[in-house]
Amino acid sequence: MSVKNLNELFVHTLKDVYYAERQLLKALPKMARKARSSPLRQLFEEHEAETREQIERLKQVFQLAGERAGGETCPAIEGILEEADELMDEIDDADTLDAAMIGAAQAAEHYEIARYGTLVAWAESLGMQEAVDVLRRTLAEEKDADAKLTRLAEDQLNERAR
């Protein structure tokens, strides 16, 4: 890796997020399968479909930047998903596992919120208005997914407390 200017940093980070989304796409079916509560399973399934669209949008942004779509290993998402995987294998109790998966999914969402937020700011500075619009759509979806996970967690924890 060698990054000389903001444009190259933008493309580098785009590759990082592209890799992250593809890893997440692989992880979501296992998370859906392991979810005990059906709203959580449904949310993971919906987010799998959303993630496919987000990957298509990233391809568009690569094109707008005049680059071939490609990934670059992203140790951050690997760490986040490694933690999720450990928890899925180690927890037997269904409610505890659902709570752990919601937490892990929110860590992944927040990673993406940070990354897309940064990409939007850089695209703006680089004068890439079309890329800004495309990336903003995904950023809004990630924030929405995070908010849905918070609501699910609250419902689950309230029910547990009753």
Added chain:
Amino acid sequence: MSVKNLNELFVHTLKDVYYAERQLLKALPKMARKARSSPLRQLFEEHEAETREQIERLKQVFQLAGERAGGETCPAIEGILEEADELMDEIDDADTLDAAMIGAAQAAEHYEIARYGTLVAWAESLGMQEAVDVLRRTLAEEKDADAKLTRLAEDQLNERAR
């Protein structure tokens, strides 16, 4: 690792965040040293002091949970900081490096925002009101640090665009 219920999941995640904060505390001085803009350097220095307090607060929460403070390797923060480190070593241009470090710091902040948000919800469900209050203080600080980084990024990018 073996996690049987929400209480054990809470303690497990507390250890994960404790480890993450300590790793961040080690990383911040290098980030401050590498920052070219003085507001960014100052922000990293301030956040180092804040992180020390946050670690003390985590020790309080361990105590409230009747557990000894201790860390558990957190691959997520290791991945986030590994990416930051690579960028710091690979980028020569000062403005580009500052932009990259702001982005990396926001990824770290968002990881912590996700984790503390989850810990607050679980502490509430476990009826640990004092822990909720302590964790909420840190959560507010992390959100504030993220907002300050966003403002710095905007200022830097606007200046660059002029």
